[in-house]
Amino acid sequence: METQFARGTPTGLGVYAKALTHALAGRSDVEVVELHDPRFDVWRFDRRVYWDQIRAPQLAAAAQVQVVHFTGGTLPLRPPHPCVLTVHDMAWLRGAVQGRSYSRMYFGALQRRLVRHADAIATDTAVVRDEILSLLQLPQTQVSVCGCGVDGAWFGLARRVAEPPYLLYVGTVEERKDLITAVRALAQLPDVRLVSAGPQTGYAARVRAAAESAGVGERVTLQGFVDEATLRALYCSAIALIFPSRYEGFGLPALQALAAGLPVVASDLPVLREVLGDWALFAPPGDARAFAQCVRSIMEGGPRIEKQTMGGRVHAERMQWPEVADRLVQLYRSVTEPS
Known part of the structure; x- marks a missing residue:
């Protein structure tokens, strides 16, 4: 589980990673290994790219896990398999985020290509699921609404x-x-x-x-x-x-x-x-x-x-993290135990 975004000054990405890790850790049917490195500030563009493309894959390989869950909406060029990617929104592809040209290229054009390599994509809402399917032309079976929760x-x-x-x-x-x-x-x-x-x-x-x-x-x-x-x-x-x-x-x-x-x-x-x-x-x-x-x-x-x-x-x-964890565990099983 990629939890790097829960470090430092967490935004919504960090809240998601932290809460989901906690919900999964309380279960007996899944073991969670956190992928994080305190040396990296992922809110700096160069550090974010290094994290996505080099450090996170290194940690995933060393952990020897059955499935890797990338929670920050981005994938490495050569993602480990099987992997699940959470895509929270299509802001970069919609042009809803202002940023420098290299940020738009990385989070927009490049990730548009890389997202396709995820074995499964989790998203928070049906609205965003439909955006993903429309903008990326992916098969419906690749994208699942797993939701988001609120802490008790x-x-x-x-x-x-x-x-x-x-x-x-x-x-x-x-x-x-x-x-x-x-x-x-x-x-x-x-x-x-x-x-x-x-x-x-x-x-x-x-x-x-x-x-x-x-x-x-x-x-x-x-x-x-x-x-x-x-x-x-x-x-x-x-x-x-x-x-x-x-x-x-x-x-x-x-x-x-x-x-x-x-x-x-x-x-x-x-x-x-x-x-x-x-x-x-x-x-x-x-x-x-x-x-x-x-x-x-x-x-x-x-x-x-x-x-x-x-x-x-x-x-x-009705929208709490244990229910989100239930849906994600089902998604993990779908990519590790294909029918």
């Missing part, structure tokens, strides 16, 4: 909204996440703050500039990465999670919010409808006015919001 610690958090209230955004501050729409919505919500928790890219400067231009600069805080305890405290005190992304593969922060009893305002994307069901308020992507109106509805409260909050927790309880 998110349930039962004690909620107490801070004063003045704040909207919480969780995730990387990058263009496809469209935090500027959240800033523009904030301009229509007097006395409400916006707090962001997650790694930042160059897009963060544009967010700050948009906040100043909208006259809400003092009400916007981009905290960067925070540890797990701080993150949960932020969820507990927020009035809502705002998730204005224009492209997602799953939307784990929004599912965590449902588990924590935190109302969610999200972009009306098919993938977020799939993950969140009827338990979030949805606004058209990029429509700041609609996002602001959804936040007002949450602040006003009432039976509908209470029902959504309670139903959201029940919905999230």
Whole structure:
């Protein structure tokens, strides 16, 4: 199991690898060997390529395992077999990620060719599965929806909204996440703050500039990465999670919010409808006015919001890591014990 992405400052890739490893380690029918090397910072492009193409295959060969699960969405040129690859989204191939030309070549064009060499591909949602099948022209039997989960610690958090209230955004501050729409919505919500928790890219400067231009600069805080305890405290005190992304593969922060009893305002994307069901308020992507109106509805409260909050927790309880592990173990068996 490739767990390198759970080291250092983990993003969604790291949360996935860490939680899945923990869920699998608690089973008696599978033994997990972690593939990681603390010397490598996979968030640097050169280190990432070295990890993908040299170090990870070396560790996999030395481990002498029956199947290798690559969790970061990329494969080496000569992948060990049998192998399972998790593809969380098609952001690079969709042009939804801004990056230098060599990054686009590696994560886009090259990996588009290499993905085909996986014995099986796991993905988090049916929406992304259909994207993979359409963009890569793969046989349907090669791609399986195994889902994504939410850790049990998110349930039962004690909620107490801070004063003045704040909207919480969780995730990387990058263009496809469209935090500027959240800033523009904030301009229509007097006395409400916006707090962001997650790694930042160059897009963060544009967010700050948009906040100043909208006259809400003092009400916007981009905290960067925070540890797990701080993150949960932020969820507990927020009035809502705002998730204005224009492209997602799953939307784990929004599912965590449902588990924590935190109302969610999200972009009306098919993938977020799939993950969140009827338990979030949805606004058209990029429509700041609609996002602001959804936040007002949450602040006003009432039976509908209470029902959504309670139903959201029940919905999230159906999406936990042991069930994801069950589906992946079946996938491992399918590539190691072909019929």
